[in-house]
Amino acid sequence: MSETRSYKAQKLVERLQVKVNRQIMLSLEACVHCGLCTDQCHYVLSNPGDVTYAPAYKADRIRKLFKAHIDWTGKTLPWWVGAKSVYTDQELEDLKDTVFGKCTNCRRCSLNCPMGVDMAVFNRMARGLLVHVGVMPEGVAVVAKDQWEIGNQMGVLKEDYLETLTWMEEELQSEYNDHSIRIPIDKMDADVVYSINPREAKYDPRTIAEAAAIFHFAGENWTMPSQGWDMTNFGLFNGDDELGGAVGGRLYDAVERLRGKKLVISECGHGFRSTRCEAPNWGKRDVAFPMESAVITMLGYIKQGRIQVDKSKNSEPVTYHDSCNNARSCGMTEEPRELLNLVCSDFREMHPNRAENFCCTGGGGAMSMTEYAPRRLKSARIKADQLKATGAKIVVTSCHNCVDGLFDLIKHYKLDMQVKLLVNLVASALVVPERPSRKMRPLEGYKILVIDDEPDIRVYLGKIFKDQGCLVTEAPDANQGMRAIKADRPDLVTLDLILPYMTGEKLYWELRKDQKTADLPVVIVSGYAAVDSPRIDFFGFLAEKRLPQPNGFLEKPVDPEKLIETVRAVLLEKA
Amino acid sequence: MELDTTSPLLHFAEDKLQIFALSFKALVYILKIRWILKFPAGKDRQAPGGSPDTSAQKGAIHSLFNIALPWEMASTRQHPFFYVQFVIFHIGVAASILMSLLIPYVPEWIAGRAAVVALQSIFAAAFLVGLVRMARRLTDPYIRGISTPDDYFSLALLVVWLGFSFLAAPNDRQSGEWPLLAYFFLTAFFLVYVPFSKISHYLFYPFARWYLGRTLGHRGVYPVKSGARA
Ligand code: SF4
Numbered sequence A: 001m002s003e004t005r006s007y008k009a010q011k012l013v014e015r016l017q018v019k020v021n022r023q024i025m026l027s028l029e030a031c032v033h034c035g036l037c038t039d040q041c042h043y044v045l046s047n048p049g050d051v052t053y054a055p056a057y058k059a060d061r062i063r064k065l066f067k068a069h070i071d072w073t074g075k076t077l078p079w080w081v082g083a084k085s086v087y088t089d090q091e092l093e094d095l096k097d098t099v100f101g102k103c104t105n106c107r108r109c110s111l112n113c114p115m116g117v118d119m120a121v122f123n124r125m126a127r128g129l130l131v132h133v134g135v136m137p138e139g140v141a142v143v144a145k146d147q148w149e150i151g152n153q154m155g156v157l158k159e160d161y162l163e164t165l166t167w168m169e170e171e172l173q174s175e176y177n178d179h180s181i182r183i184p185i186d187k188m189d190a191d192v193v194y195s196i197n198p199r200e201a202k203y204d205p206r207t208i209a210e211a212a213a214i215f216h217f218a219g220e221n222w223t224m225p226s227q228g229w230d231m232t233n234f235g236l237f238n239g240d241d242e243l244g245g246a247v248g249g250r251l252y253d254a255v256e257r258l259r260g261k262k263l264v265i266s267e268c269g270h271g272f273r274s275t276r277c278e279a280p281n282w283g284k285r286d287v288a289f290p291m292e293s294a295v296i297t298m299l300g301y302i303k304q305g306r307i308q309v310d311k312s313k314n315s316e317p318v319t320y321h322d323s324c325n326n327a328r329s330c331g332m333t334e335e336p337r338e339l340l341n342l343v344c345s346d347f348r349e350m351h352p353n354r355a356e357n358f359c360c361t362g363g364g365g366a367m368s369m370t371e372y373a374p375r376r377l378k379s380a381r382i383k384a385d386q387l388k389a390t391g392a393k394i395v396v397t398s399c400h401n402c403v404d405g406l407f408d409l410i411k412h413y414k415l416d417m418q419v420k421l422l423v424n425l426v427a428s429a430l431v432v433p434e435r436p437s438r439k440m441r442p443l444e445g446y447k448i449l450v451i452d453d454e455p456d457i458r459v460y461l462g463k464i465f466k467d468q469g470c471l472v473t474e475a476p477d478a479n480q481g482m483r484a485i486k487a488d489r490p491d492l493v494t495l496d497l498i499l500p501y502m503t504g505e506k507l508y509w510e511l512r513k514d515q516k517t518a519d520l521p522v523v524i525v526s527g528y529a530a531v532d533s534p535r536i537d538f539f540g541f542l543a544e545k546r547l548p549q550p551n552g553f554l555e556k557p558v559d560p561e562k563l564i565e566t567v568r569a570v571l572l573e574k575a
Numbered sequence B: 001m002e003l004d005t006t007s008p009l010l011h012f013a014e015d016k017l018q019i020f021a022l023s024f025k026a027l028v029y030i031l032k033i034r035w036i037l038k039f040p041a042g043k044d045r046q047a048p049g050g051s052p053d054t055s056a057q058k059g060a061i062h063s064l065f066n067i068a069l070p071w072e073m074a075s076t077r078q079h080p081f082f083y084v085q086f087v088i089f090h091i092g093v094a095a096s097i098l099m100s101l102l103i104p105y106v107p108e109w110i111a112g113r114a115a116v117v118a119l120q121s122i123f124a125a126a127f128l129v130g131l132v133r134m135a136r137r138l139t140d141p142y143i144r145g146i147s148t149p150d151d152y153f154s155l156a157l158l159v160v161w162l163g164f165s166f167l168a169a170p171n172d173r174q175s176g177e178w179p180l181l182a183y184f185f186l187t188a189f190f191l192v193y194v195p196f197s198k199i200s201h202y203l204f205y206p207f208a209r210w211y212l213g214r215t216l217g218h219r220g221v222y223p224v225k226s227g228a229r230a
């Protein structure tokens, strides 16, 4: 064979020397070729007789390279220990077929190797080497590009994300007939910053609404960031540490910018693993705030009595699929079961389970590699058998990626089963507390923003509203008022007309111009008469700009009863 | 006093040659450990908020002793016969190395009939296991697919060495020195060859398991939750 290497092969070999750390080197050295891991891989079990699926065989495609360039014996006597370098682009394509197409990095073999060989870790490294030289499945390139450039794996634009949140908020409000249910965006100093998988914004927004309902009924002080909200991380799948570090960093920045106390990660195995355990290492960044999976948050709410659930509302037989990343890389196996037993009445264990569960076969980014779909579905037979044996009608998982993987295989193997997330079950088991009577506290739960430059007036109006059970925020000028509206949309704004920097009428104009705030109820509370003020002609301004009338107009000094009556009428009309 | 009839060649083989081979092996091992440590260790940063009942250290210790807990891994649980073979084979190898130190320096410790029978039983069992393993490596397509010349040679070397260990165990120089000579020359070759072959896996074992256990312990995977075996 010619000793000349293609450009890509040369670059890959150079990169290899940089990427092998101590843990990877040990895993590459320690294998004794005992074969004990062979039948622990779902690919092997579903494709009997095909040795190319055996974990150690796949590992050796990478090990050969390591031996050829780094290992002592391999460099001296390559044939003796099976060392072999790469020379051609075709060899790189063959390596791609193995590391992307024949392994989901599920770590099942790693946990079953007596030597502690962590196949999944160096398989990821090999993916990174190939990505470095531009050899990867097309889907992997597309998703990584979206995450680099748009900030999330599914290319969801900021406007679409924010619109989805508003849409879900409105749905919730009408579903529960409760206008105090909010999806607060960019709220400062929240106890919980909630991050999601872009799949939720794009295909499954109901899960956002369900989580919001749970947060609301738990009385949580929470928010969602307007940017840096994607907790998934394609860097885990394509082996690109730079991407992984950057993606994690965006989320950490968002939490720090909002001064959030805790990051809660919605149900996603690889997102949870990457955000909590891997991205701090990829990005070489120590993260001081705690992070937890939404599974643990929901379980905590039930245990602390912050939400009530009725398990009889989920009576169909349910089984649980442990996501590989949650179970084998994050140790989260007991909490989901505890939660399931609280929210459904017929939970059946799948076997094997927990850290021994089989991959959904859609892991490791497999869902984005369409060229390997037939192979993936064929290799899913073992998972299909596992599911069928439970007799369950619903398979629950705590991973959006697994939802897609399981959905595909259920369709392929014609299983009579639905796939759900834990949040779906918790939300459907929720016992919604009776709302306090509106007669007693007519404005209970509504959010009112008071915009007035006089501190005394703000305190006075705020007190009147608080006495009625409102949640009150204040702003001393129009700019701050606008920011407060954007960060956490109130149910109603009381607006003074004479304000520093920007007048109240200008702010009113801005609000009505913007589609998102055009229908936000505004009650003008001003010291100037409506028509004949020498300083301001508000109604003239409305006419000139063809703006609708405000929802209410009150002159200072304000009579408390009149204020409550006006605000109440506006809110009831809106509801 | 009994006359020492041992040939100079056997004297050399059981003493100086062994010391040389051991020293060589030790030197290569020191270099190998230096080499391992040259690779930067990946860090285990992690956000707070994990499982309270596990830690990196607990995980590392659990991982180190994982091999002694065959019920822990599905692979060893599902293949008990393989695990028993593993135990017998490794006991055989350890016993043979020990014997190579006892015969030249404290032969009286293994001079009794019971000790000889015990050693020979271990070597015979390990030898048979070695043959089974060789048959498996030659016939099982999965194992054949991952086997290198070093894998075959290392196993063959150990099987032959265990065979000679069996013959050398009585330490009966009067009946002929050849089993002892073969045993000691093979031991020396084994010691020199080990650092360059897969047999040196035990050098990597503690490091590999420590790091894997440290990571998995930190994250709450190790010790593995018993529910998985239910
Ligand atoms: S990876 Fe582990 S279990 Fe698999 S062949 Fe190598 S040493 Fe054996």
Ligand code: SF4
Residues within 6 Å of the ligand: A040, A041, A042, A043, A054, A055, A058, A102, A103, A104, A105, A106, A107, A108, A109, A110, A119, A120
């Ligand atoms: S990590 Fe999973 S998919 Fe990959 S070889 Fe191991 S068991 Fe198979």
